[in-house]
Amino acid sequence: MFKGKVPSTHHATNATWSKWIALITQRARTGNPNRPGILEIIKNWPEGETFGLTDEKEQEQVTRAEEGPPYNQLPAEETHNALFTDGSCRIVRMNWKWKAAIWSPTRQVAQATEGEGGSSQLAELKAVQLALDIAGREKWPKIYLYTDSWMVANALWGWLDRWKKANWQHRGKPIWAADEWKDIATWVEKLPVKVRHVDAHVPNSRANEEHRNNKQVDQAAKIKVSKIDLDWQHKGELFLARWAHDASGHQGRDATYKWAQDRWVDLTMDCISQVIHDCETCAAIKQAKRVKPLWYGGRWSKYKYGEAWQIDYITLPQTCQGKRYVLTMVEATTGWLETYPVPHAPAQNTIPGLEKQVLWRHGTPERIESDNGTHFKNSLINTWAREHGNEWVYHIPYHAPAARKVEQCNSLLKTTLNAVGGEYFQELGD
Numbered sequence: 114m115f116k117g118k119v120p121s122t123h124h125a126t127n128a129t130w131s132k133w134i135a136l137i138t139q140r141a142r143t144g145n146p147n148r149p150g151i152l153e154i155i156k157n158w159p160e161g162e163t164f165g166l167t168d169e170k171e172q173e174q175v176t177r178a179e180e181g182p183p184y185n186q187l188p189a190e191e192t193h194n195a196l197f198t199d200g201s202c203r204i205v206r207m208n209w210k211w212k213a214a215i216w217s218p219t220r221q222v223a224q225a226t227e228g229e230g231g232s233s234q235l236a237e238l239k240a241v242q243l244a245l246d247i248a249g250r251e252k253w254p255k256i257y258l259y260t261d262s263w264m265v266a267n268a269l270w271g272w273l274d275r276w277k278k279a280n281w282q283h284r285g286k287p288i289w290a291a292d293e294w295k296d297i298a299t300w301v302e303k304l305p306v307k308v309r310h311v312d313a314h315v316p317n318s319r320a321n322e323e324h325r326n327n328k329q330v331d332q333a334a335k336i337k338v339s340k341i342d343l344d345w346q347h348k349g350e351l352f353l354a355r356w357a358h359d360a361s362g363h364q365g366r367d368a369t370y371k372w373a374q375d376r377w378v379d380l381t382m383d384c385i386s387q388v389i390h391d392c393e394t395c396a397a398i399k400q401a402k403r404v405k406p407l408w409y410g411g412r413w414s415k416y417k418y419g420e421a422w423q424i425d426y427i428t429l430p431q432t433c434q435g436k437r438y439v440l441t442m443v444e445a446t447t448g449w450l451e452t453y454p455v456p457h458a459p460a461q462n463t464i465p466g467l468e469k470q471v472l473w474r475h476g477t478p479e480r481i482e483s484d485n486g487t488h489f490k491n492s493l494i495n496t497w498a499r500e501h502g503n504e505w506v507y508h509i510p511y512h513a514p515a516a517r518k519v520e521q522c523n524s525l526l527k528t529t530l531n532a533v534g535g536e537y538f539q540e541l542g543d
Contacts, residue, residue, distance in 0.1 A: 176273055176274045177273050177274045178258070178269040178270060178273075179270075179305075179307045180308065180309065181257045181258065181259070181307035181309035182257075182307075183309065184218070184257075184323040185321060185323060194248070194255055194257055195217075195257040195259065196216065196248075196256065196258060196259070197215065197217075197259045197260070197326050197327055197330040198214070198215050198216075198237070198240035198243070198244050198258060198260050198330060199216075199237070199260070199261065199262075199330040199331050200212065200213045200233055200234075200235070200238070200262075200334055201236055201334045202233040202235075202336075203336050208229055208230075209229065209230060209231065210228070210229050211232065211233065211235055211236035211336075212225055212226070212236060212334050212335070212336045213226050213236045213238075213240035213242075213334065214226075214334035215243050215244045215247065215330065215333075216326060216329045216330035216333055218326045223329065223333035224247070227336070234264060236334070238265070238293040238294070238297070239293070241269075241297055246300075248300075248304060249304060254305070255304065255305040255306070256304060256305070256306055256307070257307050257309065258308045258309070259309050259311050259323065259327065260309075260310060260311065261310070261311045261312070265308070266308050266310040268294070269297070269306065269308045270308060273294060273298055276294060281295060309323075311324065313327065350381065351384060351388060353378060353380060354388040355388050357372060357373040357376075358385065358388050358389060358392065360372075361373075361473065363392065363476075364476060365389070365472075365476055365477040366386050366389055367477065367500070367501055367502070368468075368472045369389070370385055416445060416446055416480065417446070418444065418446055418475075419475035420446075421444070421445035421479065421481075421482075422442055422444055422445060422471060422478050422480070423481075423519035424443070424463075424489070425484065425519045425523060426439070426458045427441060427523050427527065429454075430530075436456050437456060438457065439452050440452065440453040440462070440466040440470075441519060442467065442470055442471055445480075445482075445518055448518060450522045452526075453465075453466030453470050458486075460488055460489070461493070462488075463488055463489065463494065464493070464494070464497050467481075477501055477503070478503060480505075481503050481506070482507075482508060483507060483508065489507070490507060
């Protein structure tokens with residue numbers, strides 16, 4: 114993926130190569146060991162390999178920072194030398210503006226600098242420069258930097274030394290933000306620097322002192338805008354929210370938000386709620402659901418279409434892709450069947466099946482019924498159901514009538530496959 118030849122005229126593409134590697138590393142999700150994801154590919158590429166050095170002489174010449182400890186593990190006398198950094202960028206009056214900020218937890222003071230024509234990544238670098246300048250001006254013996262940017266952390270841990278040895282070039286082209294990196298390298302050579310990456314967007318229930326300080330610098334780095342700018346920004350957010358709501362299949366608020374987050378589109382719940390409230394398609398769907406169909410009755414009479422489901426796993430012949438189990442999902446009021454084949458039947462496969470076949474197609478259900486199997490009864494399922502506002506009901510063991518709808522569909526599905534597959538299906542059992 115990274116070996117394609119870039120046209121010689123594309124100076125910017127080559128110059129920003131290392132920047133994009135860092136950004137992709139920051140956003141990519143790690144795959145499983147048997148099937149490496151994009152992050153593993155990057156780590157195995159020369160620009161992203163481990164920055165360990167074995168030669169003692171070489172270690173004395175490196176220009177890089179060490180990894181710092183968590184903030185709450187710093188000795189009290191060392192906390193005075195700790196600064197949190199962050200940067201942001203946004204359009205103000207049709208121009209890009211950036212803002213870099215630092216936060217001192219011990220002094221409870223923030224300091225910031227602003228400029229035009231940059232990016233949020235450039236602002237992150239400016240924040241590091243600001244922190245190093247303060248440490249040098251006040252003659253600190255060392256400095257602990259805390260950042261939520263993987264780009265900054267990776268660069269200070271290892272890329273900085275590589276870039277310097279390559280004369281601040283990559284494949285014969287200047288690296289991105291070379292002047293800023295040179296200035297930072299000068300500080301790193303004469304001042305002991307330790308860098309710690311901080312997880313951003315941690316829920317308040319799990320946030321510690323380090324996360325709270327990171328939120329402080331995040332607030333300090335935000336750019337204040339006028340009402341006119343906010344109006345333009347709000348219109349842009351509404352446009353993105355309409356696109357996400359439509360592209361995701363007119364799902365509910367939470368499902369649309371998750372769909373957008375999975376594609377790195379940052380939307381607010383309020384924006385999504387406004388779009389759903391004004392959506393004519395959703396209004397028509399709700400109106401259709403209010404019409405009570407003939408098959409309503411019994412304990413399902415209080416539910417509208419798509420609000421109640423029964424689910425189960427069955428074993429079927431293994432496919433050429435290695436899928437041997439099928440998650441069956443039956444809509445309780447109509448008997449509509451959805452299926453999702455998987456190689457194994459853990460909770461990790463149950464949730465994607467529900468999201469793709471139920472939430473994305475029929476909306477977020479109010480009630481889901483299942484047996485007491487470990488693929489349904491576990492903390493992962495409980496958390497998912499709670500986040501989506503689902504009432505998850507477990508059937509009474511060995512009480513067949515409780516799961517009649519899904520069992521009937523399972524039986525029909527197996528009977529049909531028996532007729533189609535003949536002996537092959539019977540050998541595998543049902």
